[in-house]
Amino acid sequence: MNNDLDAHNQPLAIKATGLVKRFGKHRAVDGIDLAIPQGTVYGFLGPNGAGKTTTMKMLATLLKPDEGSAQIMGHDLLKEPDAVRTCVSLTGQFASVDEDLNGIENLILIARLMGYPSRSAKKRAAELLDAFGLQDAAKRQVKKYSGGMRRRLDIAASMIVRPDLLFLDEPTTGLDPRSRNQIWDIVRALVTTGTTVLLTTQYLDEADQLADRIAVIDHGKIIAEGTSGELKASVGSGVLHVRLLDPSTRAQAQQLLSDALKTKVRLSSDSATLSAQLTGTKAASKALAALDANQIDVSEFSLGQPSLDEVFLTLTGKPAENETQKEGAKS
Amino acid sequence: MSEEQNMAKMRAALVEQVRPPRPNGIATSLTFAWRALLKIKYVPEQLLDVTFFPVMFTLMFTYLFGGALAGSTSEYLQFLIPGILVQTVIFTTVYTGVSLNDDVSKGTFDRFRSLPIWSPSPLVGALIADAVRYTIASIIVIVLGLILGFRPTGSILEIVASIVLVLIFAFSLSWIFTVIGLILQTSKAVMGISMTFLFPVTFASNIFVDPATMPGWLRAAVNANPVSMLTTAIRGLMGGRAAVAEIIWVLIASAVLILIFSPATMYLYRNKR
Incomplete structure (x- = not known):
């Protein structure tokens, strides 16, 4: 070849x-x-x-x-x-x-079409059902x-x-x-x-x-x-979400995070949470340490991967459109 | 069982076995026919069209119209049974298009089309399975006819030949419905369009009445209708005097249908999005 x-x-x-x-x-x-x-x-x-x-x-x-x-x-x-x-x-x-058809009949069908003789088709079908954890559903x-x-x-x-x-x-x-x-x-x-x-x-x-x-x-x-x-x-390593124990500390937290991460910190609609786009994961631990050093208690934080939307936002400058209509029309 | 064991088992199942030799087109078509027949096991109501309908039509026409059309029901039976055989089998061909449409819309055919097999085999296989259904329908009509008092004068051989002729024509006609099944979006639409086509084609024929009383233009159309030729051929065979000209015309019509509609079907099938 x-x-x-x-x-x-x-x-x-x-x-x-x-x-x-x-x-x-x-x-x-x-x-x-x-x-x-x-x-x-x-x-x-x-x-x-x-x-x-x-x-x-x-x-x-x-x-x-x-x-x-x-x-x-x-x-x-x-x-x-x-x-x-x-x-x-x-x-x-x-x-x-x-x-x-049931599970095993489906596999026998393909096996026969690939040229397996009847008996080996059954054997091959059973073997694959077993390997894929479907042996109990063979006759369903x-x-x-x-x-x-x-x-x-x-x-x-x-x-x-x-x-x-x-x-x-x-x-x-x-x-x-x-x-x-x-x-x-x-x-x-x-x-x-x-x-x-x-x-x-x-x-x-x-x-x-x-x-x-x-x-x-x-x-x-x-x-x-x-x-x-x-x-x-190319899109940054994700988003840091922080939820504070006391909502009244949010303004201060926003300032601290923004200083530590050197990026814009967004306030979420929930009065106790804020989030920021990250360039690296190391900065995140520094930012959390800064909050701790200033006695701001964090009830919850998470490091989210950039979503498909964020990838698209960065690459195309606009969010991903879900063009379901076009997809539907061509199937 | 642990994760590792699972993975090992899966790898073992995936690691190359000897690839079997490639099967020929006949073998793959028969495999598809097996698939279609298996479905009857799960959806037995799909046999309704070949069992219930012929019985209903035969009884309805014999007892509602038979007396008026032919003087007596027993006389009408001799005329009707060959025709109802043709009509039953022809109506059954619609389901070929309907089930093809179902397959295509469910994505099952995407896999079939990507397999290294003789590409018409899914269609040919479906048609072979349909031939089994047509045979069931034919036997039901004839047996019911015999019970009601139909007495064919042809030999067993001639009766078998008449069933074979109906099957040949039905197989050829099916290709029209595979085309319709591949063009239209839903199986309901396939059903609707196909029936709209079949009703005039079967009723504007000599299945139910002798065209002698029809206006001249209609009589000409009815006599040129391949369904009429088929019906005349079947009446001839069952009556023990084979109408050779009609048989030849039916075979020619079948060949023409296949020559036009099977390449069209294959074109649509290969290029289906």
């Missing part, structure tokens, strides 16, 4: 140049370039309607790009779609399992699964034959924290086996936890790209 190499001579899982997809006049994807090394996790971060799913669908051969070209695991996306399909797998945003209709179980089954279906490249479209949207952690563990286990993962997410936290590199996408364009560390450095 003649794989493209990146700057460090790593073979690339995806190399894309100038991908464009138009829906009518709307440019859903507007010139996206990618170079994703094999064996890594790559995150698309952006609000609804930014073009994440559309880009993913093009890379998975489900949509034809209007412009641009791409190589997936060394295969040309446009000229060899079938070769591309043999090395990728897609877990879509809306569960791509069959709700009417997927309709009755929880969101997290459905997601796990969906990913298990993608793993019948482990793909070289897995597309995960918003794998944890709408899941509770425990299910979300389970999905994260699955992705981590997967990467150790050599599969490259491309995932889309609306949560900076998720991209931070999983992705080696992140592309921030807005209006069909990549507006920032880098490791999560690089992105955070």
Whole structure:
């Protein structure tokens, strides 16, 4: 296989140049370039309607790009779609399992389609259900699964034959924290086996936890790209929230924090709390120490990660728009 | 079980097994047919359209209109049963489009379309499963007819041939509904549009009445209707005197339907957003 190499001579899982997809006049994807090394996790971060799913669908051969070209695991996306399909797998945003069938039937279906003979298909399906903690739900209709179980089954279906490249479209949207952690563990286990993962997410936290590199996408364009560390450095390391025991000390606290952090301190609507954008976490402990030294009692404080909104605010100068209408119109 | 053990188990399940050889198009189509038939197990009411409706239509037409149309109900039965067979199976084809639309809107087809398989196989598989439903419907109509007093003079072979002919035509006609199913947004819309098309096509035929009493222009249209040709062909086969010309016309009509609508279906399927 003649794989493209990146700057460090790593073979690339995806190399894309100038991908464009138009829906009518709307440019859903507007010139996206990618170079994703094999064996890594790559995150698309952006609000609804930014073009994440559309880009993913093009890379998975489900949509034809209007412009641009791409190589997936060394295969040309446009000229060899079938070769591309043999090395990728897609877990879509809306569960791509069959709700009417039960868990094991869903996996047997995919196993048969991948060429497993009847008996080994059953064996493989049972093995994956077990590995994904779904063995007790094998005979239950997927309709009755929880969101997290459905997601796990969906990913298990993608793993019948482990793909070289897995597309995960918003794998944890709408899941509770425990299910979300389970999905994260699955992705981590997967990467150790050599599969490259491309995932889309609306949560900076998720991209931070999983992705080696992140592309921030807005209006069909990549507006920032880098490791999560690089992105955070560009937006500051987060927000310090402080709640005071005595609201009457807030004015003094605001002055002290502002001196210690050398930044603007905002007063919240709650009369006892204030918050400030941080450039580094060290400053936060100094600021809290300053409050303590002045006998201002803090009932609660937290160091929040910058949210997607803050990333967008910094990168684009405007908050992330949730273009749900556009997203709805194209599905 | 500890976290580590869980992770180890998962890694073991993920680590490469031998990839099985790629299955051919027939195997994958049959797998999709298996999927469609499995659904009957969970949603048995989807068989209502092939069981309840033919029984209702046969009884209604025989006893409400039979006497008026043909002098007696038993005489009308001999005329009606081949026609009701055609009508039942043709109405059943609508569900092909409805269930395809459901699949597409739920995202299940996104996965199928990204699999390394012969790409028409999800559609062909669904049509094979539908053929099973059409066969059930055909058998119900004929058995009910026999109970009510329908006495075909054709041989068993000719009756089987007539069912096969109906199946061929239904399979070809289904491709119209797959096109409709892929174009429209909701399965309700698919149902509505398809029925709006099917009612005139089946009633403006010789299924229920002999077109001899119709005005000339309508009679011409009715006689040119492939549904009329199919009905005449089936009446011929069941009556033991095969209408060869009609059979050939039905086969030609089927081929034309497939040639036009199956590429259209595949185009829409591949380019579906």
